[in-house]
Amino acid sequence: MNPLCSEFTSSSRKAPEAAIGQVLIEALPYIRKFEGKTFVIKYGGSAMKDELLKNSFAQNVTLLRKVGINVVLVHGGGDAITRTAEKLGLVSQFVHGKRVTDNDMITVVQMTLAGKVNQDIVRLLSEHGGKAVGVTGLDADTIKAVPGPNAEKLGLVGDVESINTDYIDLLCRAGLIPVIAPVGYDHNGNIYNINADDAASSIAIALKAEKLIYVSDVEGIQVGERILKTICKAEAADFIEQGIISGGMIPKVLSAFKTLDGGVRKIHLIDGKFTHSLLLEIFTHEGIGTQFIAEQDNDQQENR
């Protein structure tokens, strides 16, 4: 008989311990599979705001790093930018989920994302024993940008031109957790506001990451009452067209498919409002959230 089963039946006192052991051991094949691999995590939503969720996220990330996974965090902070802008008398406007960014707004973006939000995350990870390093797109050419396609409406919103993977790899090899703020600059020294989902996508592709995981505030992609377990490109285009996918979910979904096309194998959207959702996603047999797949009914539908 399986020794774990006999423990369950012979001593009820030991049953809870055995159950915990069973949960922990379920992680072993995944730890073996992912050791030395790179995960890019887009950190956003409540998991960046609520104290309990922030701490649980930081513990999860630290644990992933400690078991040998190269974790690269790319953070958002759209709400924080909006609040800082308001205090300075600037009104935020969005076009298809992207912030209209003039000269004043780019200053607010830079000081909020790179100055405050980034450093708060670094401190949080450090508190939990994760050795994190704050990186903005400007450090060591981490994110070189070009003006985005809708520049006449959006202003200084950039697209990623290139990523300095050597620098990010160097940090990972040193056992550090790069925490990247999504601002970039171009050859003329102009600074650009880059949507964090787009930045995460480009970084995941450039690093040839094993996974890109979006941590957001939703259980997954919602259609009516249903949360989709998988979504393919054609469905997503229809849902955007019909307004079923809207606002900040549009850049997330578009960047997810760009990442899939760019060769990253697994892309997940998980709920940051759910404590330890990251660990559950990676280390248990049951996947959660929505997985992005190229086409419906192909073999990519298996979990992780």
Ligand SMILES: Nc1ncnc2c1ncn2[C@@H]1O[C@H](COP(=O)(O)OP(=O)(O)O)[C@@H](O)[C@H]1O
């Ligand atoms: N079909 C949909 N399914 C889930 N969320 C959606 C959908 N359409 C629009 N949304 C909205 O998109 C938001 C996520 O985008 P955003 O706020 O930019 O996330 P984050 O700040 O985590 O990057 C959700 O909070 C939700 O209100």
Ligand SMILES: CC(=O)N[C@@H](CCC(=O)OP(=O)(O)O)C(=O)O
């Ligand atoms: C161009 C653009 O819209 N940039 C975003 C950058 C931050 C971000 O993406 O934050 P979330 O992930 O929290 O939405 C912004 O200014 O809000």
